[in-house]
Amino acid sequence: MGDGSTGGFTTRQVHAGTRAPAASPRALPIHLTAGFTFDSFDDAASHFGSGDGFGYTRTGNPTVTAVEDKLASLEGGAQALLLASGQAAVAVALLGLVSAGQHVVSSTHIYEGTRGLLLDNLSRFGVTVDFVDDIGDPAAWRAAIRPTTRVLFAESIANARNDVLDIAAVAAVGEEHGIPLIIDNTFATPYLLRPIAHGAAVVVHSASKFLAGQGAVLGGVIVDSGRFDGGRDGALFPQLTEPPRGGGPSLWERHGGSARIAYLRESIAPRFGPTPSPLNAFFIGQGIETLSLRVQRQSENALALARWLEAHPAIASVDYAGLASHPTYDTARRYLQDGYGSVFAFTLRDGLPAARTVVESVQVFTHMTHLGDVRSLVLHPASTSHSHRTEDERLALGVHPGTLRVSIGIEDVADLRADLSRALDAVTAAPRTVEHERVA
Ligand SMILES: Cc1ncc(COP(=O)(O)O)c(C=O)c1O
Structure with a gap:
């Protein structure tokens, strides 16, 4: 069929214009194709024999x-x-x-x-x-x-x-x-x-x-x-x-x-x-291509927020390896010389009701099960990711009814702190209750 420009209408709609002109794209080309044409009979046999070259995207x-x-x-x-x-x-x-x-x-x-x-x-x-x-x-x-x-x-x-x-x-x-x-x-x-x-x-x-x-x-x-x-x-x-x-x-x-x-x-x-x-x-x-820039910024934001949360009266504990209070802080200092990462957990003194209030009050943080995003995210592990564990297992893993996991994004840290501060104020303002302490 040559360059595909001859033949009937249906033949040409399939074959014409399928060869992209040679070019040198700066961005990585997306080879969105199930497979690759073989140059010759021998080329196909050699691909199946040695696995060299490209034949099928799987x-x-x-x-x-x-x-x-x-x-x-x-x-x-x-x-x-x-x-x-x-x-x-x-x-x-x-x-x-x-x-x-x-x-x-x-x-x-x-x-x-x-x-x-x-x-x-x-x-x-x-x-x-x-x-x-x-x-x-x-x-x-x-x-x-x-x-x-x-x-x-x-x-x-x-x-x-x-x-x-x-x-x-x-x-x-x-x-x-x-x-x-x-x-x-x-x-x-x-x-x-x-x-x-x-x-x-x-x-x-x-x-x-x-x-x-x-x-x-x-x-x-x-x-x-x-x-x-x-x-x-x-x-x-x-x-x-x-x-x-x-x-x-x-x-x-x-x-x-x-x-x-x-x-x-x-x-x-x-x-x-x-x-x-x-x-x-x-x-x-x-x-x-932007990994180091994001992770550096996320780590800085996370450390600032973890320190601030640790000093907050509504917070019982913060599990972040970048804090001197963390049991693996010394190991973290040896292994993580450019930052301590963006994901950590903190536990509210007032347990499950307080965790619910924070999740429902934040506006900059997104409530979802994911991490490592440019956006800051929050999740309540005991009722979601860790809900299939027994309560004893959860406690051994550091997942309490009042524990929230955050993945800190690249936003301005002042906005993140203000968002958490507003949510923690809502906890303080809410009537204190210890009911529903057990998470199913
Ligand atoms: C530490 C870790 N490993 C593996 C996975 C599974 O990855 P994926 O969701 O891309 O299948 C996750 C997902 O949250 C994770 O947090």
């Missing part, structure tokens, strides 16, 4: 690749894999490492979706999990490891108590057994903390949060250190070191230290299928 897309390269660079990893959501990133990272009959050791202080994945979903495939409560104690991690353990999992800054993990100490425990540490670095972002430099093997993110930054799209990413050692740890991960089903060299032989992420890219992600849209990849790439 197995690779240039817009997605560009964003992956950006994230691998920022996290100081060897390679990255972009996925449709943060939840997909966590699931794919775990599916690449654990098989039926094997075991995960995880921090208790993790995102509820990850906890549910381990307890309700992976359990159905014969994967068991043990949770470590005292995540600051390497001995507690060591004690939870079994011969079948294949992953240690934790968050760099944990929701809701804001505990900062001593990544090097936990990674070292994993190293003793050849077990990789996966760090969910969503709350810290690579601007504030790069877990791979501290010994983590794999980093995951909900890119829907700070990386995208605008709250417009979902995405997730896995970044691998590239330090897999098949010679030393291959027996634990035969999927990486044994020949594939059809014979030929193993992933370890083909990709060396990057065998782990090659397995996710070639086998787990395309088969389970949580492919990111190239359009969403573009938005995430755009967001990352």
